[in-house]
Amino acid sequence: MARQLRQLQLAAVEEIFRRQESTMNRRRLRDTANPFEVDDEEFSNYFHVPKAMAMYLCEALEPVLLRTQRRGLAVHVQVLVTLRFMAGGGYQRGVGRARYLAISQPSVSICIKKVTNAIVDRLLPEWIVFPKTRRKWTEIGERFQPIVKFPGVVGAIGCAHMAIVTPLVDEDAYKNHKGFHSFNVQMICDDQMRILNISVFPGSVDDQFIWTNGSVKKIMKEAHDKKMGSFYIIGDTSYELEPWLLTPLPHASEGTAEYRYTQALFRARSVVDRLYGALRGQWKCLIQESALQYQPKQASTIISACAVLHNILAYQRIPPSEENVNENEDAHPECEENSDDMLQEAKRIQGNIIQQYFSQ
Structure with missing residues (x-):
């Protein structure tokens, strides 16, 4: 009985280490991969907007999206995650595992909420006007x-x-x-x-x-x-x-x-x-x-x-x-x-x- 309990404890520890390693790998990939370095056509095909527009969104929304903690997501990551979600068909898990955007599904969800709210609050009055x-x-x-x-x-x-x-x-x-x-x-x-x-x-x-x-x-x-x-x-x-x-x-x-x-x-x-x-x-x-x-x-x-x-x-x-x-x-x-x-x-x-x- 004690041996079985010990095996379960070891399995739990291994699972924790696996998740931590996965999180660290995603963060390394996210911090080192810069989508703005790819050519213009590939960027537009992937995010459905040109680089210039993505950069404009980052600048316009920065006051709302700027991270307050070291572990927070950079503004451009939040914006690009949301653009990819909108362009790709609306499933969060696929976005987090996608090229250039290695983040967890809960983080994807937070990005989408923050960025879309910011777009509507700050940009809609400027861009949709009768x-x-x-x-x-x-x-x-x-x-x-x-x-x-x-x-x-x-x-x-x-x-x-x-x-x-x-x-x-x-x-x-x-x-x-x-x-x-x-x-x-x-x-x-x-x-x-x-x-x-x-x-x-x-x-x-x-x-x-x-x-x-x-x-x-x-x-x-x-x-x-x-x-x-x-x-x-x-x-x-x-x-x-x-x-x-x-x-x-x-x-x-x-x-x-x-x-x-x-x-x-x-x-x-x-x-x-x-x-x-x-x-x-x-x-x-x-x-x-x-x-x-x-x-x-x-x-x-x-x-x-x-x-x-x-x-x-x-x-x-x-x-x-x-x-x-x-x-x-x-x-x-x-x-x-x-x-x-x-x-x-x-x-x-x-x-x-x-x-x-x-x-x-």
Whole structure:
């Protein structure tokens, strides 16, 4: 009996030594391997961002991420671990064992939480901003006009479901109309797939509710009431027609002005569908097949952080890799019309656009 106990004690000691040696080896590898020393192409393929952007993130987030203890992780390690997690499909253990990033799974988890929180807190207000000036709206409208055929479009709006693991609390709130748990993520973008606004709601919430309770509707309504000019967001049939939100007429007969208007709206609004494809192509942690393995609060932060990184790339004019997605993948039921004065005004504005720009 004593001999067996002694053997178990020795085995336990050997296991402790093995883990300590593994930890020391990871730390040596982490401290000696510098990912910034590899060539630019290999770096970009691995982390899905160029070196310059990774360095910018390290500098911008350093005040939050700077280690306070000798054994803490360097800022660049924390940032690169998080980038690799986002780019590689969302599994922590694989990141810790990956090339250049030899750290434990618990450390990976801490890095992801700290870095994504820092991105959202410090960088989102700088990189995702809905413009509020007539000059900026006119500039965006001029770029949209060759596609949509009429002036004043300042953004395209749409929603997509980002899958998450089954929540431990309020599960039903996150179950969408397709039967899986998700966030319903609404984005408004310009003609160059730059995100102007993002709203992240539980999957059971419909598109119209997100729009109605968002800040951009208030901005557009205020501009309309102050007669700043004729400016519009363009959406699909999951949104109600409003004086500042134009929607298609899906039952218009082919060959009519209404049909030509609808086709032009579909073409221009497709930019937001491409945006979701680009996000999922660039950041594999957002694809439905893997689903974010986090509870809602952290999952929402990761989604928003991916949006910020997308915009940094977009403003640097680095083309994102797009995932092929079915255009109807995130289609929602058509929104029922409201018979109020605002709807009548919206129909009048829509009719004037059709008459002026699509009648011939």
